[in-house]
Amino acid sequence: MTRNEQLASLEGTFPIGYISDQSRLVFVNSRDLDRAWDLGIFYLKIPEHLNLDKARIFGCEVAAPDSDYRKIPKYGELEGFIALENNQQTKLALSRKLWGQHYPKEIADFGRQLDELGVVIMREVLREAGIPEAFWGRASGGYAAGEGTAFLNFVHYDARNPYQGLRPHTDYGFVTILDVTAPGLQVKIDGRFEDLPVLPGHLAIHFGEALNYITQHSDRSVGAVEHQVLSQKATNPIRHGIVYFGNPDLDGMLWQFDAKGESKGSSSVADLFARLEKNLTG
Ligand SMILES: [Fe+2]
Numbered sequence: 667m668t669r670n671e672q673l674a675s676l677e678g679t680f681p682i683g684y685i686s687d688q689s690r691l692v693f694v695n696s697r698d699l700d701r702a703w704d705l706g707i708f709y710l711k712i713p714e715h716l717n718l719d720k721a722r723i724f725g726c727e728v729a730a731p732d733s734d735y736r737k738i739p740k741y742g743e744l745e746g747f748i749a750l751e752n753n754q755q756t757k758l759a760l761s762r763k764l765w766g767q768h769y770p771k772e773i774a775d776f777g778r779q780l781d782e783l784g785v786v787i788m789r790e791v792l793r794e795a796g797i798p799e800a801f802w803g804r805a806s807g808g809y810a811a812g813e814g815t816a817f818l819n820f821v822h823y824d825a826r827n828p829y830q831g832l833r834p835h836t837d838y839g840f841v842t843i844l845d846v847t848a849p850g851l852q853v854k855i856d857g858r859f860e861d862l863p864v865l866p867g868h869l870a871i872h873f874g875e876a877l878n879y880i881t882q883h884s885d886r887s888v889g890a891v892e893h894q895v896l897s898q899k900a901t902n903p904i905r906h907g908i909v910y911f912g913n914p915d916l917d918g919m920l921w922q923f924d925a926k927g928e929s930k931g932s933s934s935v936a937d938l939f940a941r942l943e944k945n946l947t948g
Contacts (some may be wrong), residue, residue, distance in 0.1 A: 680862065682709045683871070685783070691790040703794065706891030707853050707867040710843075713783070718845065721776045724769075725820040725906045728758050738768055744817075749824075754898055755832050757821040757909075765818060777818040777910070782818050784912035785812060786842045787871060795884035796925035805880045805921045807935060809840055809916030815913045823850075823898040823905040832895035834859075837874035839913030842868040848905040850857075854892040862893075875942050876914055876935070883922045883930035 675902070681698035685692050691710075702708035710716060728735040735758050740746035743897045745764065748832040765774040788810045801809035833853070841893040844851070851870070862870060872876045873888045883888040898905045914920055914935045922931040 669905060680705070680707065680709055680865075682865075683787075684711045685713045685786060689782075689786055691787050696803060699794075700886065701895050703791075703888050704885065705853070706873040706889045707857065707862070707893075708871055709865050710783075710871050711785075712867055712869055716779055716783075717772060717776045720772055721908055722847070722906070724773050725822070725908055727822045727883075729756070729822040729906065730782075735768075739789055750832075754823040754825065754827045754829055755821050755895070756824055757819045759817055759819040761819075762816045769818070774817075774893060777816070780818065780843055780910040781812070781816055781912070783843060784816065784910065788877070788912060790875070791877060791888055793882045794886045794943065795888075796886065797881075797884050797923045798925075798927040801921070801923045801927055805923050806876075807918035807920055809912055809914055814918070815916065816913060817911040819909040819911070821907045821909055823895070825898045825905075828894045829897065834892055834894040836874060836890040836892050836942075837872055837911065838871070838942055839874040839911045841912040842872040842874060843910040843912075844872070845908040846870050847907070848898075850896045850898055850905060852894050852896060853948065860937075873913065874913075876920060876938065879933065880920050880922055883924045885925045 669840060680704045681693060683693050683698075683702060688693045693702065727733060735861065736747050738747045738758065739766065740748065745759050745761055756790065760768055765777050769777070788806065789802065792805065792810060797805060806814060807812045815937050846862065846864055849861065849864055851862045853862050872891050875890045877888055878890045916935055918935050920933055920935060921929055924930055
């Protein structure tokens with residue numbers, strides 16, 4: 667089978683990755699890895715040690731109408747308890763440096779577990795890209811070395827609100843980890859939005875724009891997947907979600923290395939994100 671035939675035979679399915687005992691991201695065969703890299707999205711079997719049940723309960727507490735978490739102030743544009751305009755999504759969004767202040771310890775620890783997962787995924791992308799390991803930290807603005815920044819967000823969708831769940835977009839960072847427990851998420855494949863079915867026991871992983879940027883001159887680049895959330899109707903189960911974003915520092919730099927370790931370009935994160943924003947609105 668040619669590679670295109672192999673990809674065609676997998677049409678309509680999303681590949682599943684696993685975390686191995688050696689803390690590597692693995693797939694049952696190379697076709698699944700190829701498809702994950704081509705699509706920019708795959709399922710990840712939930713690692714046994716992940717404290718997901720507690721985090722799901724916490725997400726419901728956050729969304730309750732009388733929740734004290736609704737009083738957390740906004741920190742800039744991106745953090746705090748935020749209702750998005752013209753979307754159904756409402757979220758408590760906090761970056762890593764604020765987890766200890768606002769999240770219970772077990773939830774901050776859960777965020778650290780997701781950091782570890784994000785780094786494992788990121789390192790697999792950089793390994794496949796052929797970029798020498800000595801450059802991984804620098805290429806990723808520190809994220810692949812356990813730094814950079816990360817958001818752990820608890821979102822829910824207000825079905826009384828007539829807008830779309832979440833408008834079509836790509837994520838800007840490296841790796842997004844989603845706990846999807848209700849239908850509605852769609853991803854764009856060959857120009858068409860397709861449902862990402864809920865697969866119990868699995869997380870959904872997206873690749874973002876910053877990951878596309880730093881792998882562009884490598885042996886194997888990855889794309890950022892466009893996605894949206896359909897309008898949630900009052901008849902649907904209430905849609906909660908846990909979203910983790912593995913990102914570079916907003917005031918840092920990204921570097922594009924090739925497989926020889928030569929730098930082919932660089933950008934401040936702020937400039938890259940501003941260019942993406944312009945493409946989105948222009
Ligand atoms: Fe997104």
